[in-house]
Amino acid sequence: MYLAPVELLHSGKVRDLYADGDDLILVASDRVSVYDVILPTPIPDKGRILTQLSVWWFDQLGDLLPNHVISATDVPPEFAGRAIRCRRLQMVPVECVARGYLTGGGLTEYRATGSVSGVSLPAGLDEASRLPEPIFTPSTKAPAGQHDEPISFSAVVETVGAETAERLREITLGVYERGATLAAERGIIIADTKIELGWAPDGTLVLADEVLTPDSSRFWPADSWQPGRPAFSFDKQFVRDWAAGTGWDKRAPGPELPDDMVERTRARYVEIYERLTGKPW
Numbered sequence: 001m002y003l004a005p006v007e008l009l010h011s012g013k014v015r016d017l018y019a020d021g022d023d024l025i026l027v028a029s030d031r032v033s034v035y036d037v038i039l040p041t042p043i044p045d046k047g048r049i050l051t052q053l054s055v056w057w058f059d060q061l062g063d064l065l066p067n068h069v070i071s072a073t074d075v076p077p078e079f080a081g082r083a084i085r086c087r088r089l090q091m092v093p094v095e096c097v098a099r100g101y102l103t104g105g106g107l108t109e110y111r112a113t114g115s116v117s118g119v120s121l122p123a124g125l126d127e128a129s130r131l132p133e134p135i136f137t138p139s140t141k142a143p144a145g146q147h148d149e150p151i152s153f154s155a156v157v158e159t160v161g162a163e164t165a166e167r168l169r170e171i172t173l174g175v176y177e178r179g180a181t182l183a184a185e186r187g188i189i190i191a192d193t194k195i196e197l198g199w200a201p202d203g204t205l206v207l208a209d210e211v212l213t214p215d216s217s218r219f220w221p222a223d224s225w226q227p228g229r230p231a232f233s234f235d236k237q238f239v240r241d242w243a244a245g246t247g248w249d250k251r252a253p254g255p256e257l258p259d260d261m262v263e264r265t266r267a268r269y270v271e272i273y274e275r276l277t278g279k280p281w
């Protein structure tokens, strides 16, 4: 059977997007990125593990909203297990972020303004503080290599209208709370997550991209969480600490990882998959 070649549309840090006729093929690589730098050493099976975790979440979230998955198996053979055939959507031009904890860019913004994406927060919060309740903190979709800029809810209203803005907030918080609740029962804190939504031709909002993976969300082991202390990244901390120990200048290309680092990091992805899905990898 002649297999029409797929066309590369967009290559990201750790994933690539192809066109295959009317469909899209979203492919996850084994690349890992720390401090926004792609490391030269792949983590075997990372792409497959995160793709299968995302597929599992899509199924768990099917009662909240439809998703873009056409098939997780009908993909080009070279991408088997680490790609999703998905329907082409009109993507919402807003990064939909939910935060249950304060860290990263949200903490920086809070320290400067007392709020995150226009959402006022109580005084006295610190690194890794749990928020009184999860908040919707949208941002712009910055061009590759630049950081997304926080935008207020009213800016989202101006972009997509009030009804859709409310729906974006409702969906984003709903996906986060479903994921954070399930993960917490399994000893994992999901501190925040970024989802992508798109419109189907009939105007329905559809969950796209990847969902609730360690690449789209911050995963922390619950047993070592301490507000006021930088949290331990479940999947990336070993590599971050090791790379920092080599004296790596983060403006330089990332260092090659030694075999034990690769295996320990792979094991962390397997552990996340098994804990959340309850299925052996």
Ligand SMILES: CCOC(=O)Cn1cc(-c2ncnc(N)c2C#N)cn1
Pocket (backbone or CB within 6 Å): 010, 011, 012, 013, 015, 016, 017, 024, 026, 068, 086, 087, 088, 089, 090, 091, 196, 198, 208, 209, 210
């Ligand atoms: C580098 C990989 O990441 C992306 O390309 C993100 N992205 C996804 C789309 C998209 N566009 C239309 N329909 C979809 N179903 C999707 C999805 N998912 C665009 N950018």
